[in-house]
Amino acid sequence: MMGHFGEKFTSFFNNRWLVFVAAMWVQSCGGVGYVFGSISPVIKSSLSYNQRQVARLGVAKDLGDSVGFLPGILSEVLPLWGVLLIGAIQNLIGYGWVWLVVTGRSPVLPLWAMCILIFVGTNGETYFNTAALVSCVQNFPKNRGPVVGILKGFAGLSGAILTQIYALLHSPDQASLIFMVAVGPTIVAVSLMFIIRPVGGHRQIRSSDGFSFSIIYGVCLILAAYLMGVMLVQDLVYVSETVITIFTLILFFLLLFPIAIPITLNFFRDTKSPAEEALLLSPDKQESSKSGDDSQDIIFSEMEDEKPKEVDLLPALERQKRIAQLQSRLAQAAAEGAVRIKKRRPHRGEDFTMMEALIKADLWLIFFSLMLGSGSGLTVIDNLGQMSESLGYDNTHVFVSMISIFNFLGRIGGGYFSERIVSDYAYPRPIALAVAQGFLAIGHFLFAFGWPGSMYIGTLLVGLGYGAHWAIVPAAASELFGLKKFAALYNFLTLANPAGSLIMSGVLASSIYDSEAEKQAHGQNYIHRGISFSFSSFLRAEESLKCKGTVCFFLTSLILSGLCVVAIILSLILVHRTKPVYRNLYGRSRR
Numbered sequence: 358m359m360g361h362f363g364e365k366f367t368s369f370f371n372n373r374w375l376v377f378v379a380a381m382w383v384q385s386c387g388g389v390g391y392v393f394g395s396i397s398p399v400i401k402s403s404l405s406y407n408q409r410q411v412a413r414l415g416v417a418k419d420l421g422d423s424v425g426f427l428p429g430i431l432s433e434v435l436p437l438w439g440v441l442l443i444g445a446i447q448n449l450i451g452y453g454w455v456w457l458v459v460t461g462r463s464p465v466l467p468l469w470a471m472c473i474l475i476f477v478g479t480n481g482e483t484y485f486n487t488a489a490l491v492s493c494v495q496n497f498p499k500n501r502g503p504v505v506g507i508l509k510g511f512a513g514l515s516g517a518i519l520t521q522i523y524a525l526l527h528s529p530d531q532a533s534l535i536f537m538v539a540v541g542p543t544i545v546a547v548s549l550m551f552i553i554r555p556v557g558g559h560r561q562i563r564s565s566d567g568f569s570f571s572i573i574y575g576v577c578l579i580l581a582a583y584l585m586g587v588m589l590v591q592d593l594v595y596v597s598e599t600v601i602t603i604f605t606l607i608l609f610f611l612l613l614f615p616i617a618i619p620i621t622l623n624f625f626r627d628t629k630s631p632a633e634e635a636l637l638l639s640p641d642k643q644e645s646s647k648s649g650d651d652s653q654d655i656i657f658s659e660m661e662d663e664k665p666k667e668v669d670l671l672p673a674l675e676r677q678k679r680i681a682q683l684q685s686r687l688a689q690a691a692a693e694g695a696v697r698i699k700k701r702r703p704h705r706g707e708d709f710t711m712m713e714a715l716i717k718a719d720l721w722l723i724f725f726s727l728m729l730g731s732g733s734g735l736t737v738i739d740n741l742g743q744m745s746e747s748l749g750y751d752n753t754h755v756f757v758s759m760i761s762i763f764n765f766l767g768r769i770g771g772g773y774f775s776e777r778i779v780s781d782y783a784y785p786r787p788i789a790l791a792v793a794q795g796f797l798a799i800g801h802f803l804f805a806f807g808w809p810g811s812m813y814i815g816t817l818l819v820g821l822g823y824g825a826h827w828a829i830v831p832a833a834a835s836e837l838f839g840l841k842k843f844a845a846l847y848n849f850l851t852l853a854n855p856a857g858s859l860i861m862s863g864v865l866a867s868s869i870y871d872s873e874a875e876k877q878a879h880g881q882n883y884i885h886r887g888i889s890f891s892f893s894s895f896l897r898a899e900e901s902l903k904c905k906g907t908v909c910f911f912l913t914s915l916i917l918s919g920l921c922v923v924a925i926i927l928s929l930i931l932v933h934r935t936k937p938v939y940r941n942l943y944g945r946s947r948r
Contacts, residue, residue, distance in 0.1 A: 506772015732857015
């Protein structure tokens with residue numbers, strides 16, 4: 358009896374759904390960068406910063422959120438629990454030290470040192486993202502879109518989740534939110550770091566997987582709707598501490614509910630049916646073939662290059678038989694020394710090294726499309742408070758919470774619908790990226806003119822479009838360049854986010870906003886002096902001016918809309934180039 362229970366427990370610990378749920382929990386408190394809008398006011402007031410100084414902390418936050426080369430490299434030489442531990446330590450040191458400074462428990466540091474602390478603390482979440490994505494993409498190789506979308510979605514929603522948990526503390530000290538940001542994600546990551554890892558998920562395919570994903574999607578939609586409702590209730594009416602406690606307990610229940618999936622699969626399901634055994638058979642064979650020496654893989658690659666063209670015209674079974682015969686002859690000839698096998702460069706859809714991927718046009722199409730699309734979305738996220746304030750809205754935090762929730766839904770929806778595109782039609786996943794960038798272009802256009810209600814619609818479209826990028830791009834990169842160096846490729850692509858934000862927000866939006874604010878402050882029209890930017894002016898602390906009206910972000914939003922149109926064109930070029938790859942990857946499963 359004890360032996361049977363031990364076997365069940367081992368199976369539960371190695372279940373890929375347990376890893377997935379644990380990764381969801383880490384991500385749900387790992388997006389600490391999205392809480393910056395809530396902690397920046399207390400930093401500003403406690404340290405007597407002006408708006409420009411706070412903006413520099415925001416730039417440090419964006420860089421920390423996206424520069425992930427080190428976790429990408431470490432994930433290849435360290436176990437993933439080590440990657441999570443390093444991220445937890447960075448999060449604790451960075452935001453813990455900020456809390457000490459803000460509360461007066463540590464001497465006040467210069468601005469550049471505070472920027473480093475914010476960078477280090479926020480950079481910890483790149484370790485969380487890397488460990489979660491690497492483990493789950495390897496465990497769910499046939500469901501990359503949904504898995505990436507759900508995990509990135511919870512990272513985007515973590516701001517709303519942490520804010521609601523903070524409401525439970527009833528602390529009058531706003532600095533306690535910084536303490537919670539420092540300690541909460543650290544505790545969760547350390548508690549789950551031995552669970553989040555690859556567990557050979559390709560051998561755990563079950564006929565019930567579709568139903569399990571449906572449950573996860575249902576929980577995600579309920580969670581988003583619930584947080585939106587709770588946010589509106591707490592904003593519009595007075596809510597007692599008892600009601601806030603009930604709200605937060607329901608939130609915990611929704612977050613914990615997905616653990617029922619691995620528990621049910623391991624402790625309450627029947628033994629494997631013949632159909633499930635058949636599903637498991639093929640991956641085992643594939644794994645055994647991959648466990649052989651490298652020469653077999655090279656021989657197969659050579660066969661793909663050198664096989665006669667008429668072989669592709671044969672029926673599937675006959676084609677596979679003919680290739681196997683030719684491969685056998687080539688292997689025998691290689692063993693006898695009659696031929697010399699020379700390894701070729703990988704083709705799209707195979708495993709690339711980082712250097713091999715960097716010379717491919719497809720990678721740079723993804724990078725620049727992501728930079729224009731997600732960079733424009735992040736510009737809105739970083740300036741949403743000023744945008745809504747300039748249009749006369751008093752409760753600017755409502756739009757910040759709304760875009761967090763729509764960001765979450767965009768990631769969930771982007772993963773789901775892009776997966777349907779590739780699995781049902783074998784069409785390139787980047788077509789979904791072009792659609793998301795269309796949402797962004799329309800949203801920026803609405804922001805430019807500031808019509809009644811356009812702020813709400815624009816927030817919805819930009820949130821959905823921005824979030825969808827982070828479900829579609831990682832999945833597409835893993836399909837085109839393989840899983841072997843996925844961590845390095847993913848963290849390289851994330852650099853597009855701060856690059857776009859630095860240009861569009863740090864240079865374009867802020868320069869136009871300050872120019873219009875200066876005109877309004879002096880009450881006269883100045884000759885347009887052009888948009889200029891220098892690091893010397895960036896480093897100077899000056900009192901910021903406020904701008905009112907649609908003119909504040911009119912030109913910026915129109916330019917962002919145009920850049921999104923350019924991003925759509927780049928995505929469509931990528932679609933055209935990768936059609937054969939997706940037909941090869943997914944077309945066979947539809948025959």
